[in-house]
Amino acid sequence: MPPVLPVDLLEGPMLVLEGRVVTMDDEFTVLPRGRVYVDKGAIRAVQDAAAPAPAGFEAAKVVATDGTLFPGLIELHNHLSYNVLRLWTVPRKFTNRDQWGRIPDYGKLVTGPMKVLGQTADLLPAVIRYVECKCLLGGVTTSQGIELFSNHGGRRYYRGIVRNVEQTDDPELPEAAAKIADIEATDARRFLARLMRQSCFLLHLSEGTDDAAREHFQALKIEGTEWAITPALSGIHCAALKPADFEVLGARKGAMVWSPLSNLLLYGATADVRSARSHGVRIALGSDWSPTGSKNLLGELKVAWLASVDAGNVFTKRDIAAMATREAARVVGWQKLLGSLEAGKRADILVIEGETGDPYETLLKASETSIRLVVINGMPRFGLGSLMKSLGVTGESVRVGGRGRTLNLKQANTDPVVGAISLSKARKTLTDALHDLPKLARDLERGRAGPMRAAVRGGPPTWFLALDELADTGIDLRPRLPLPGRRRPTGPSLEPTRAAVPFSRIAEPLTLDPLTVVDDDDFLNRIEAQTVLPEFVRSGLRALYS
DSSP: OOOOOOSSOSOOOOEEEEEEEEOOOTTOOEEEEEEEEEETTEEEEEEETTSOOOTTOTTOOOEEEEEEEEEOEEOOOBOGGGGGSOOOOOOSOOSBHHHHTTOHHHIIIIIHHHHHHHHOGGGHHHHHHHHHHHHHHTTEEEEOOOEEEETTSOEEEOOOSSEETTOOOOTTSOOOBOOEEHHHHTOHHHHHHHHHTOSOEEEEEOOBSSHHHHHHHHTTEEETTEESOOTTEEEEEOTTOOHHHHHHHHHTTOEEEEOHHHHHHHHSOOOOHHHHHHTTOEEEEOOBOTTTSOSSHHHHHHHHHHHHHHTTSOSOHHHHHHHTTHHHHHHHTOTTTSSSOOTTSBOOEEEEEOOSSOHHHHHHTOOGGGEEEEEETTEEEEEEHHHHHHTTOOOEEEEETTEEEEEOOOOTTOOTTTTTOOHHHHHHHHHHHHHTHHHHHHHHHTTSSSHHHHHTTOSSOOEEEOOGGGSOOSEESSOOOBOTTOOSBOSSOSSOOOOSSOHHHHOOOOOOOOSSSTTOTTHHHHHHTOSSSOHHHHTTHHHHHO
């Protein structure tokens, strides 16, 4: 068998990037005029622009970015596959995850369409290409992965350009887990044993605001002072937790992945971040997914800032920036190699327009048109056409907010499932598919497409999206431990209520979600029309985009 190669090969070009450098190191050093020296995927030096070049870089070309350099943004919660769908208009305030998953309109606009897209093999390359580019255009260099399953029974994660926390094939970047076998999810001691074997476990926890949502956390208690919590546990959402719960989580060095917009849209409230911070809980950010969350992590940074201000100025702008860089790297156990711009670390770099003023405010107020360059593992992946050309990189031309950009999707170990499909091709394919959604649904229901059809063909495996949240597959996204003395598991149901009629009868043509906020004429209007969303977000978000 051929050797398993890391997803990100350390073979990038020699680069010297000049601009204001926000290192996000332990001292939060900012170099007003600095240079980052990169070779073969790694940062070799970060220093003042006036300092002599390090050995080997004496003749290297210096490229002025005319911007502010940050570490690449790390997102620790996103259901990427769903990011082809537009923002859902939430009809009323809910108190836990089970409630909104049963709304007919949600099935019509979210779960139904995703089942069709996920089970139509010919659409898989387009979905993956589109949502990964959506990350890049928002400055994200690391996110949760896209899991696939085949008609032969295999499961694996897509090997893409954006770093995937669940599969790196790199011993220096320990892989996070995000799904758990049912037998471990329903037995507290088995769950604890599983946690103790993992460096990071990203699991949905206490999704909602009511007692039922809180019980999902309380069920982690085994007996006495023993809890199924270790430093590996990173609870996603944690919106129902009380101060005493955060005290338990913090004392056991657990972490939280905060998705404020999704929480506020669905429940009108989000996690008690003041209590989380006071008890030392590590906090990272995730935009959740497009149907009920931010379009990308740039948007989630803004909502996190607005929520912090509303809660009594819990965090500084620097704190919020850290949640998407250095703190996120700590949560996933990658702090030795990512999360800051320092010599010896992997070269994941985001360049934002502007070199003056508060650098952290520059990031918080950035829109997608503010992004000048995105580098992953030392390879320029997205940026201004002129800047990419100066770096010797060519690729697909795209427009963001009417401004030209270049997208570099070439990859030495390209995933064969996606291959060389362009963004423009992916966009057209998905636009047509969503328009033809009723017909695609009928084809699946009549056995003309999907896993069952592929199974009878034989031959090499055919791959589909693994949407475990839509069906009971023996793998779950959350622990399902019962409270002590009870048998009923906590947490939302494994499977949404079965539709009364086949999806094809209620399916209607849909519009593909635009890649960016600046190219979505309706996004901020839809945010402002969300009746559950608190006023501080509805009235405050637009200003942070302007």
